[in-house]
Amino acid sequence: MSYQVLARKYRPKSFDTLVGQEHVVRALTHALEQQRLHHAYLFTGTRGVGKTTLSRILAKSFNCETGITANPCGVCDACVAIDAGRFVDYIEMDAASNRGVDEMASLLEQAIYAPSNARFKVYMIDEVHMLTNHAFNAMLKTLEEPPEHVKFILATTDPQKIPVTVLSRCLQFNLKQMPPGHIVDHLENILGQEHIEFEQPALRLLAQGAHGSMRDALSLTDQAIAYAAGKVSLDAVQGMLGALDQSYLIRLLDALAENNGKALLDVADEMAARSLSYKSALQDLGTLLHQLAIAQMVPAAVADDLPEREQVLRLANVFNKEEVQLFYQIAVHGRNELALAPDEYAGFSMTLLRMLAFRPVDGGVLTQSGGTGISPAPRPGNGMPSAPVRGTVPATPAAPAASVKTAAVNAASAQQNVTNLITPAAANLSAASVAAPTVTGGVPAAKPMSPAMAALAAARAASAKAGSTTKPAAAKQEHDATALVTSSVPVPPVPPVASAFPAPVSAEAITPVVAQPVAPTAESAPVRTPTTARAAQEMEPVGMDDMPPPWDDDVWQASTSAPESATSPIPARNFQQASAVESAPSVAVSEAPAVVVPAVTTVANVEPASMDRTLWSGPVPELAWDGNWPVLAASLPVRGVAQQLAQQSELIHCRQDGNAFVFELRVPLSTLLSAGSVDKLSAALSERFSKNVRVESKIGAVELTANAKAVADREVRQQQAEQAIQNDSFVQTLMREFGATIVTGSVRPV
Structure with a gap:
């Protein structure tokens, strides 16, 4: 007798022996027990999950001589003939080779005749999605209202290609892929019956290679038995499948843990010498990283029979959780990008070097270490808090911008505040952060923040107070004497907290052009700075949100009127500070001299127009x-x-x-x-x-030019539109009664 492959020899013959499709078995069993029989069934799923097997078991349940049952006897003539594939009234049709309308018409002509020696005539159409549209149309009426003695069983791997008119006439059951655990258990049972020795890791490797198909797993097992001469071992299965030895992956992860780039490339070179698949290596590396993540998050979920269990648990304690997640993402993307690389070796090695280059380190500090890669700063173990790294500012509770100005109690602390805040801005904000000043008098130090953030927070607070009541005299003294910061990044205002001073005072925003602070003198300590009437008029009715951003020099310059007096210590572009000063009464300051920051105006070098400006004029x-x-x-x-x-x-x-x-x-x-x-x-x-x-x-x-004329026309229409909005009675009512403001730049002509 010729050898029969395992997939056919151990094909399930009843619902009880079917593996991995419990949801379908349950529905069909209940329907058969209650005699609720549908006339058309559709089984969908990938190859080798049991579609044909289910159709044969269902045909036996329909035609078993013991009656319609969910447990066919398997010994009657009908059951034996269906298992042998020679039952007259069970017709299996391959739609891939019989896909035309003529074949479908011939099948339907035979359907009207009663079965020969069975209860039902069952038509099983495999790969039904291969039928043509004409064939589907020909079977629609019969599929919807077939004779009482006809049952249709359709099977397909691609249900999306089946017309919805056919889907609506069938009971649809989606067969899922086999989990690896189910495949391993089934292979153990079969190899035990065949009296073949095996190793558990080899069966797991076969289950992974089957990709959810039981038939593929049995076919691979047949191949492994022949390859290993009767014993299914791990080495034999790895050699047969060309699977990568896990020791290479363990060495790769050890090299990553040591930040040793040379060791990474050495492993890649060894794999190239043995002609191993880099695509499979990245796939297996992703699987190993997935196991590491499970070991870190859910240690109890690591399988006890996992061959590299000890190595997985060891590496799970070496890497941080963030590193494992990043390495997994890089491995997955690197596998997809292998086809785009110059060659597979370059793509694989670049993926490994990317893991080395972008490895997360606490504090974000990496140092070069000879030729061995990158040496990170010391890292705590899993679950341990990270210590601050030199060069960074540890997080502290938020403090209001008002507490920053309380340093104006004496002149020395005021001048130190200005130096600490302005110096990093003059160096193009090269420092990572600026330490918060120490405040005396029992007031806690403010949260360290960058000059830009501190400046805009203070400017927003000052803008909110510009239209309010007059400030107290003491607060005004502090306000005019020491509040000088720079700002170019918008941040939300910080709420005030309790302070030992009578009233919170906000710092004022000045021009981004910053110079070193100048020692105060008697002549350079003015009480207040005069500003143009236009600046005060423009800033008084609007809030900080309506001001142009400080980095937009064109807008600032366009909004500025004639230059300020040469004796003015504050630049003319400082609209916010000027407005705040104008809104408060003049108060002589003697306790704390003002810090003068000279303004520097930069004018772009524009090439002058041609001296020959003779243009054509007059008609032709x-x-x-x-x-x-x-x-x-x-x-x-x-x-x-x-x-x-x-x-x-x-x-x-x-x-x-x-x-x-x-x-x-x-x-x-x-x-x-x-x-x-x-x-x-x-x-x-x-x-x-x-x-x-x-x-x-x-x-x-x-x-x-025509372009210049168009720009001028747009400006005229824009001014007319803004003037129309300003003069609108309804808008004026909203501004007068509800304090509404017109957002600058939001008006568009129609």
Whole structure:
């Protein structure tokens, strides 16, 4: 007798012996016991999960001589014939090879006849999604209302390709993939019956290679028995499947733990010498990292029969949880990117080096260590708190911006505050953080924050108080004497806390251009700084949210009126401080001299316009044109670079040269003359005037262009729209009764 493969020899013959599909078995068993029989069943799932097996068991349940039952006897003629595949009234049809409408019509013609020696005629159509649309349409009516003696069982691996009209006529059961544990148990049972020696790790490897298919697992087991000459061992299965020895992965993780880049590349070179698959290596590395994460989070879930259990538990204590999660993500992405790498070795080695380069270290400090990789700062073990690393600022409870200004009790602490806050900003914020000043008088020190954060927090508080009642005299003295910080990053305001001082006082925001503090003198200690009327008028009705950002120099300069007096110690762009000073009465300060920060104004070097500003003006009677070049340029039917050439150039001269008219243009950029834009513009002008027009150009600064005219028109319409909103009676009512404000820049003309 010829050898019968394990997948056929041990095919389940009843619902009790079916593995891994309990949810389907339960539904079918209850339906058979209650005699609630449907006329069409659809089994879906990947290959080798039991679709054909279920259909045969269900056919035996329908036609068993003992009656319709969920437990067919398996010994009657009908059960034996169905198991042997020779039952007349059980027809298995492969839709992949019988997919046309003719085959389906022939099957349906036979369906009207009663079964020969059975209770039901069962049609099992495998891979039903392969049928053509005409074949599906031909079977719809019969599938919906078949004869009482006909049952349809459909099976497919791709239910998405089946028309919904067919799905709605069937009871659908989705067969799930086999878990590795179920496969291992089933293989143990079969190998025990076959009296074949095996190793438990080898069966686990076979279950992983089957990828959820029981038939694939049995086929691989057949192959392993032949490969190992009768004994299924781990070494034999690894050699047969080309699986990676786990010792390579353990060495890789040990090298990562030691931050040894050379050891990582040595392992990669050894794998290359043995022609091992790097894609499989990254897949197995991801599996090992997954086991490490389980060992760290749920130690009890680590399988006792795991071959590398001791190594997994050891490495789980070596790495932090964040490191394992990062390594897993890098391994998964590296496996997907192997096809994009120059070669698999480069992709694999770069993945390992990426783990080394982006390894998280407490405090974010990494130091170079010779040629062995990167040596991190000492790390605590799992579950231990991290110690602060040198160069960083430990977290402290939040403190209000008001407590920062309490350092103005004496002149020395005020000057030290300014030095601590301004110096890092002058160095382009190169320091990681600035330590909080120590405050005397029983007031706790403020939370250390960057100068930018402290400045804007203080500026928001000052803006909120700009329109309120007059400040107390003592608070005003502190306010005008020592509150100087810089700001360029928006942060939310910090709520005040209880203080030993009479009233909280906020620091004022100044210009981002910062210089070193100058020692105060009698002449350089003004009580208050005069500001322009325009700045005070603009800042009084609006809040801090309406101010332009401090880094937008153009907006600040546009919003500033005439320069301040040379004796003014505060820059004219400091609208917020100026407004706050104007809103308070003048108070002489003698206790704490003011710290003067000289303003530095930087003007961009702009190339002056061409000295030859002679432009064309006047009409051109020969062309019936009024000579307005910006209007003409905006109306020409050109696109792309030619359109930019027309709208960003100005007309120097228009003359007639024989039968042609020459338009001499001044162009700001030479790039506008590329891509044939001059020819396109000449063609558009020729079509516009119905005469031969030639365009000549020269490079130079321009002023009177169509683009400049459009910008000017937009500005006029914007001013008109803003004025209309300001004069609207309803808006004025909202501002007067509810304190509403108009957000600058939110008004758009229609």
